[in-house]
Amino acid sequence: MTLQPYHHEVRYYETDKMGVTHHSNYIRIMEEARLDWMDQLGYGFERMEAEGIVSPVTSVTCNYKKTTTFKDVIEVTLKVKQLSEIRLTLAYTMRVRGQLVCTAESTHCFFDGGRPAVIAERFPELYRAMMEAE
Amino acid sequence: MTLQPYHHEVRYYETDKMGVTHHSNYIRIMEEARLDWMDQLGYGFERMEAEGIVSPVTSVTCNYKKTTTFKDVIEVTLKVKQLSEIRLTLAYTMRVRGQLVCTAESTHCFFDGGRPAVIAERFPELYRAMMEAE
Amino acid sequence: MTLQPYHHEVRYYETDKMGVTHHSNYIRIMEEARLDWMDQLGYGFERMEAEGIVSPVTSVTCNYKKTTTFKDVIEVTLKVKQLSEIRLTLAYTMRVRGQLVCTAESTHCFFDGGRPAVIAERFPELYRAMMEAE
Amino acid sequence: MTLQPYHHEVRYYETDKMGVTHHSNYIRIMEEARLDWMDQLGYGFERMEAEGIVSPVTSVTCNYKKTTTFKDVIEVTLKVKQLSEIRLTLAYTMRVRGQLVCTAESTHCFFDGGRPAVIAERFPELYRAMMEAE
Numbered sequence A, B, C, D: 001m002t003l004q005p006y007h008h009e010v011r012y013y014e015t016d017k018m019g020v021t022h023h024s025n026y027i028r029i030m031e032e033a034r035l036d037w038m039d040q041l042g043y044g045f046e047r048m049e050a051e052g053i054v055s056p057v058t059s060v061t062c063n064y065k066k067t068t069t070f071k072d073v074i075e076v077t078l079k080v081k082q083l084s085e086i087r088l089t090l091a092y093t094m095r096v097r098g099q100l101v102c103t104a105e106s107t108h109c110f111f112d113g114g115r116p117a118v119i120a121e122r123f124p125e126l127y128r129a130m131m132e133a134e
Helices: A025-040 A045-050 A124-132 B025-040 B045-050 B124-132 C025-040 C045-050 C124-132 D025-040 D045-050 D124-132
Strands: A006-009 A057-064 A073-083 A087-096 A099-109 B006-009 B057-064 B073-083 B087-096 B099-109 C006-009 C057-064 C073-083 C087-096 C099-109 D006-009 D057-064 D073-083 D087-096 D099-109
Touching: A006 A025, A025 A045, A025 A057, A025 A073, A025 A087, A025 A099, A073 A099, A073 A124, B006 B025, B025 B045, B025 B057, B025 B073, B025 B087, B025 B099, B073 B099, B073 B124, C006 C025, C025 C045, C025 C057, C025 C073, C025 C087, C025 C099, C073 C099, C073 C124, D006 D025, D025 D045, D025 D057, D025 D073, D025 D087, D025 D099, D073 D099, D073 D124
Parallel strands: none
Antiparallel strands: A006 A073, A057 A099, A057 D057, A073 A087, A087 A099, B006 B073, B057 B099, B057 C057, B073 B087, B087 B099, C006 C073, C057 C099, C073 C087, C087 C099, D006 D073, D057 D099, D073 D087, D087 D099
């Protein structure tokens, strides 16, 4: 399954007094891209909620390569970096007009009724979709 | 009952590429000041929640007089402008070093178990506290 | 000249603990819609900047009709409500799936080199575009 | 030189529909704590600007240990983790009522007139203050 990159156009209110996109907003763009990616995998937020899956962020890392600013369109590609029994690590690459602006990672676990779940057992379809995503 | 003004120090990420506090943040500062004011009235968020009071914002108006920027300390004073059976209107005055930077208003209704409530009947103590606040 | 409405899909981080879009975000959506509208009028941000036009917000008013939440697509239509010599008032109507969720207004003045400018004289093309926009 | 921890009280608008502080806000709290720490070192933002120092964030990492929510007071302590010729890494520990909620790091370089600067040479007083901070 080949997934489409996500696009975020930087909004005026996302800039700061240096004239660039405030670095905290990249964490939000990661979330946007991740939710879009889940949608593409057939596991949108509504389905996650309906199936009682809660998937908190346990860590984020963001490496800023170049600044961006108002109206820049950031293209985000997202890959599974690691998928263990209970933990998912995603890798993000962000580009503006082909130029690398940011690389990032986020790690997630999955909860089912408040308790950590083994992804492959509890959500086999999601597990398969993530393994096959490119 | 004399209430204390609320102080908000402008954060770096609240500025925009014009170098000033983005105008949307004043709406957030109004909320901070309002929740602090409710606390001072003895009706903090926890008590509101415990008593099942939900008080949504039905409108806001904000008049920008002067720009502010990073590290400015905005002093907010808050008065009851109008208190009808089912609607509360608050007036906000924001100053930096004595200079007026913004005047604003917000209107709220009160819900009890999902239905609009007559404030004086359903929450007499809160009603009295708001009538006496200065 | 017939302009296209603007669409904003509510992001997860725009919701609050009530489960709805935080009311401050509508002020940001107004800005997004306004900048898009200026683009459509042929007066995008870059051109404004290049021509030395600065157009601060002098007031906003927002009337909340219905709550919205994550993934709702808010359609914003924007009209000139009043255009005087030195002041522009815009009216916004926001709908989700045809239902009215918010009406709003913003007022702006125009500065040229730091001083208030008479719009029709200093920016005749922009003035004409705004008068003819629908 | 012993520095004071920084305190951030979580605002209502910083929560999301899960009822907890949205994870992106911790990156902003790190910035608040860092600017406060620079102030305590005698190198506040105004002085940085006056001396032409620009110090962008080159990376951030955030490990979420426990959720926080509205009204929680997050205490942030900040230490120099590494200070090389051209790079500063800071380590953050965030606690609520003594409980660890988040650990984080940020890395910064220093620019002087647009070019990377050797911290100890170009800003010897700041370098010394950072080396001695506890």
